[in-house]
Ligand code: FES
């Protein structure tokens with residue numbers, strides 16, 4: 054198969070790679086860039102485990118060709134923690150029990166992160182709605198909702214951690 | 216003090232940052248990718264397999280078929296009916312025929328298409344009736360399983376006829392009803408995956424997403440014909456199991472075989488579709504129940520017939536059918552129980568253990584029926600349940616030993632929280648509340664392979680650095696076992712949680728634990744960890760005693776200090792005691808074990824080994840629903856769930872387990888079903904197998920009930936399974952309360968509700 058040259062800015066780092074035109078962004082992130090934090094739960098657009106941010110918007114990376122992310126900014130779960138400190142959404146998922154097995158968690162956190170960026174004070178319904186493409190089989194979502202609510206009020210977390 | 220608080224999972228940071236390494240995240244140098252060829256037929260004879268074209272495809276490095284691993288195995292010693300690949304016959308759509316490995320997944324997939332298999336198609340048995348009705352021996356799935364019956368059990372404790380008569384004589388009620396439970400499956404978010412690495416000198420290491428590394432280890436030794444000591448099984452992070460990763464799977468064997476063949480690491484990663492074929496989920500079951508209740512509300516007798524469609528192989532099937540009978544008992548005080556159980560083989564993927572193993576189908580029926588019996592004798596359904604409570608420290612009629620018992624407290628809790636007395640039968644048409652209860656073993660008292668070996672061993676090492684390393688074979692699969700180990704050791708030693716590092720589930724490093732099944736880990740590995748911690752603490756105390764001029768028995772450890780009881784001012788630090796101790800004898804090492812007490816292990820009748828738990832957890836729930844009688848659509852508005860976990864070592868993870876169980880039960884109540892047509896799975900995907908999203912999931916309010924079990928670590932019992940079974944009948948009972956119709960077939964779909972409403976109209 055013909056390869057294309059694709060340039061992605063992933064978590065702030067520019068990467069140029071040659072890839073077959075039919076490969077998904079998920080596949081390239083995991084296999085070529087070794088960013089295995091983004092998970093594959095179905096490879097079919099049904100579970101949300103592969104959610105990443107593309108120019109700040111959550112997308113299912115399994116449903117997207119790597120080539121169509123050319124010259125765009127990709128943020129994965131690995132890109133959220135800064136200077137050894139967890140992002141508030143990561144911290145809240147941890148302390149509020151928003152994850153159990155952790156497999157849906159990177160996608161959940163990325164979706165929640167995007168939600169709080171566009172809506173800093175979401176209602177429970179808005180949270181459930183924003184996460185409705187992210188399946189979880191462990192938690193029953195109760196503590197995921199709490200975690201996002203908590204993250205929304207978590208301004209002081211970064212200070213507390215340092 | 217960390218016990219009884221909300222301790223965030225100690226392995227949380229890697230999970231929230233993407234650092235956690237799951238099996239599919241492993242990349243070894245020079246690694247190959249494996250794929251499995253699966254049967255397209257539900258039942259067929261294999262005439263021939265020709266792999267030569269596949270082998271010639273550039274990039275293909277190895278192909279294996281049945282002849283490469285002919286040894287039979289199975290998780291149960293009485294169910295060795297599987298081989299890694301079908302040798303002469305395929306028994307379900309998805310049965311494994313061959314595996315290839317290649318330099319890329321794509322090439323491996325292409326190679327599968329080049330394998331030529333000639334089949335002679337046989338008639339497929341897709342229902343238990345068909346299977347049991349077959350007289351033609353040559354068509355039985357396994358030649359030694361007559362008329363495809365894997366196992367049948369007939370138990371009778373007390374005298375049910377006498378019990379039914381007593382109910383009637385007292386002016387009570389006796390009912391007979393039939394219930395249907397479809398096949399459901401675990402759907403862990405992480406598909407099964409593994410990597411095998413052949414290390415020359417006849418050694419192999421397997422990293423695999425499993426709940427039972429020890430049993431995988433044992434089986435691999437048989438199938439690979441290698442000593443166990445030459446095999447190393449490591450469990451990386453596991454993305455959920457729920458029972459679905461509790462035995463050895465073909466890809467695990469295939470990875471080892473191909474790694475050996477190619478001398479290169481080989482990875483297998485299931486597609487989502489394959490997870491549905493691997494299955495080992497909850498069987499489709501037909502439940503017939505007859506229950507008698509005396510006028511005063513006492514349950515006088517229960518008679519149950521259970522037929523389970525177990526699919527093509529035994530797996531845990533014998534255990535599943537036995538649980539369905541045994542755990543009729545130990546929730547209520549039932550003096551007379553009769554049970555007829557049939558586990559049947561059919562041409563569908565094999566069923567196995569799933570959260571609430573064996574208990575869920577019967578519990579749905581029983582709790583629904585109890586609701587109707589309560590109405591018939593004019594008693595509140597909550598009161599009737601309370602009326603039949605057991606006493607703690609009871610032996611049931613079928614020899615189950617109940618120690619701590621908090622079911623009555625759970626019922627009271629949810630009645631109060633949900634405002635049950637003001638809601639039940641009192642809400643407007645279309646709205647209703649329903650109640651149900653459930654329970655589960657807190658660790659099976661008998662191991663899968665009966666022996667005198669401990670069920671758990673945990674060891675601890677402390678060196679100069681002051682760090683406490685806990686070695687455990689227990690399999691963390693998201694339920695929080697590593698956190699619980701750390702908490703127990705920290706609590707027992709009186710040290711900070713941050714000192715503790717857990718090394719887990721690596722057969723070369725960690726002592727044996729039987730695995731994450733039957734909700735056994737907190738109780739069993741927890742007790743072993745506590746014993747190990749106590750041992751190592753006493754070593755520190757002996758050194759500290761010399762420094763303090765005290766006897767070791769008088770010392771206590773708290774907040775990183777060791778001091779004589781009641782004299783905290785005369786303390787030395789943990790670190791001081793540690794150095795003194797190491798000076799005397801070097802690195803500190805200790806171990807603890809757990810073996811169930813013989814009195815917990817049940818009776819001596821045939822099948823008595825399954826059902827006994829070292830303790831039992833209890834749960835009660837109330838569900839509130841709103842039903843639209845025009846469309847049959849309904850919403851579950853809220854669930855109040857109380858769970859007796861003995862003692863909550865970690866409030867956060869106990870709540871999480873209860874919420875997860877309730878939610879999973881709810882999924883089975885309202886939508887989940889693996890659908891088949893002529894033996895073929897029709898919905899092998901996450902869109903088609905309806906797993907509820909956050910938007911479709913109701914709020915769940917959890918109440919923890921503590922009973923302080925006399926034998927659990929710090930009084931703890933299980934929290935991960937016992938709540939599931941109650942949710943389904945709670946919802947069914949709520950629908951009845953809302954619109955006055957009974958649905959005895961799952962899932963409780965709008966179509967079934969509409970049909971029931973129509974029938975109700977016809978009758979009236
Ligand atoms: S892996 Fe992309 S949605 Fe499931």
Ligand code: FES
Pocket residue numbers: 151152153154155156157158188189190191192404454455693
């Ligand atoms: S935490 Fe396991 S799937 Fe969500």
